[in-house]
Amino acid sequence: MNTPTPAATTPAEQGGTVETLAGLNAFTAAMADAPHLGHILWYSVFEPQAPVSRDQLELWFRQLGLDETFLPPAIRQIDAFEQITGPRGVHASYRLAHAHGEAPVTTTRRRNRRDDDSRTLGVTLMIRHVSREDNKLVRNLVREVRDENASELEYDPRLATIEFWRDPAQTGVPGAGVLNIEPNETAIALLCESEQAKVRAVLDEVRETYAQACRYYTTDRLRAVVRTYVEGLSAVKVRPSGGVYFVHRYHDGAIDALKGLVDRLGGDSELVRVPLPDTAEQRDMVVRAITTKAKEDLQKLAADIATANRDGATEAHMQGLVKRFQELQKQADEHERMLATSLGETQDALKVVHAQVSTLLVSTW
Structure with missing residues (x-):
């Protein structure tokens, strides 16, 4: 086109x-x-x-x-929590120059090693999933330290626990809940002052971003x-x-x-x-586009119906297939009405798929 x-x-x-x-x-x-x-x-x-x-x-x-x-749909608090603590959610990355004699900046395990060199450390603060329980979701703020010279990784696995408690007030509102953040003060205190500030800034960002995500799309x-x-x-x-x-x-x-x-x-x-x-040219072009798209959709639907016939289908799955067929039929009829033309190939294909749907209904019921 x-x-x-x-x-x-x-x-x-x-x-x-x-x-x-x-x-x-x-x-x-x-x-x-x-x-x-x-x-x-x-x-x-x-x-x-x-x-x-x-x-x-x-x-x-x-x-x-x-x-x-x-x-x-209305914004749900649980969706806001999933969004801001998920893979695309709040995180921070930065570098630390660490020279001999400076305050320790890495994990406890590394601090116990002899450290006579100067090196650059890459640090990432990220949120990782811990558990999904009936009454809450639990995630941790994790600190990943990468020694860029030695290509080594180390972790502080819990600088804070970030929880979502499901509807503690029992409001009955779908997806309702409360955010709770518990900093691990012992682990944070082992970091240098600049890193402590970064950790607390990330936790503040989680709170602020969650509040925004609960209100705005x-x-x-x-x-x-x-x-x-x-x-x-x-x-x-x-x-x-x-x-x-x-x-x-x-x-x-x-x-x-x-x-x-x-x-x-x-x-x-x-x-x-x-x-x-x-014009006739533009009308033919649109009809070709409609026919091509309809063929693709019908071929996919026919394949899914054949699979359902072969492997069996739940009632919900079957209803979904029937709904897809009805939607394709509706679209074809609407395009014919609007364009005042016949979509012969599409309607022929619909008849074939309709027969498949009928067979599926008979075999299931």
Whole structure:
């Protein structure tokens, strides 16, 4: 498809796209009253200009007339804990120059060794999983020390215990809980003063980040909101790697509202749309894209049904397969209605998969 796509995908790269976007906006304005089949669109969601809470997002949805069924789930405290103590959560890395005669900066085991050299030590403070119990989750703040000259690793396995107690007040709110941090003062006291300060700064960051994560949506979650909304409009991916969609003109009003939502996020977030002229060539191109995507989805569904027939399927698994088939049928019917054309190959493939679904239902029930 000879459709312009954004040259930049990060804020740092977007400076070179001002002229391109201005040209696209001018083209979009010129096409406002011209017959068009729909829009080619893409979006980028980066760190919002201001934190976005659940209340704020609900307000924007109502003001813009967006379908509130696409609102994300409410923020859960347990999810905030998992986020900030997980692999992509709070951590710190730094270097320490250690010369003979200085205050000890490594683990107790290393301090008992003879140390006559000067060396650089790489230190990482990280959070590691300990246990997941019925009433709490437990993780430790771990200090990893790397001697860059000797390529050796040593650990202080517990500078602090970081716990999430599940709903101690018994509120019944899904995912509710309380963060508790217990510094290991004995282990921390063995570190030099500068490192003690770093450890306490990391623990403060855990508290502050957790409080923020309990109130505001992450950028990833906001990006998922936009993606789910676009795909909920029967959008068709027109680039194999994804990220660029065709949306029929029937949904122009929803796209206007969704662009308003992305604009309200501010910062470098944007939703760009380009009208697609309603010509025979462009219509055929869209039909080919729809047919290709439908074939891929139906082939995958057919394979999953065959596996379920062979290995057996639980009722929940079977219902999931039936739901996928119904969604594909709905999308095909909607595209035929909007484009006023027949998706013959897709409908033929749907008949084959429908027979498979029927066989699965008969064999299971």
